[in-house]
Amino acid sequence: MTISNESLVIILLVGLVAGWLASQLVRGIGFGIVGDIIVGVCGAFIGTWLFPQLGVRIGSGLVGAIVSATIGAVLLLVVLRVAYRRGRW
Numbered sequence: 618m619t620i621s622n623e624s625l626v627i628i629l630l631v632g633l634v635a636g637w638l639a640s641q642l643v644r645g646i647g648f649g650i651v652g653d654i655i656v657g658v659c660g661a662f663i664g665t666w667l668f669p670q671l672g673v674r675i676g677s678g679l680v681g682a683i684v685s686a687t688i689g690a691v692l693l694l695v696v697l698r699v700a701y702r703r704g705r706w
Contacts, residue, residue, distance in 0.1 A: 631682050632657030638683075639690035643698065660690025667692070 620628075636653030639660060648656060664685035668675055675685045 627679070628658065628661075629654055631679070631686055632661060634683050635660050635686035635690050638687045639694055642687075642691050643694040656690050656693060657686050660688070660693050661686035662689065663693055664689030 632654040633650065634657065636648070636655070636657030639656060640648065640653060661682065664675075664687075667689065668685060675681045675688075
């Protein structure tokens with residue numbers, strides 16, 4: 618499986634936007650560009666796995682990907698906040 622340069626850029630941009638939105642919604646201070654991308658991409662994996670399991674269809678396209686990844690990233694940050702109740706959390 619190969620990923621084109623354009624696909625990689627789209628994945629990184631969706632991850633960045635979703636990670637940033639999730640950190641704003643969970644009232645975090647953000648993790649920087651790299652951290653937000655990682656949180657957003659992990660959130661996209663969570664969202665694309667979780668929503669079909671629940672029978673929920675978000676939509677297709679770039680906006681659907683951002684919404685799905687953002688919801689997944691918010692869930693990830695909430696779980697991390699509950700798991701680690703120390704420091705700046």
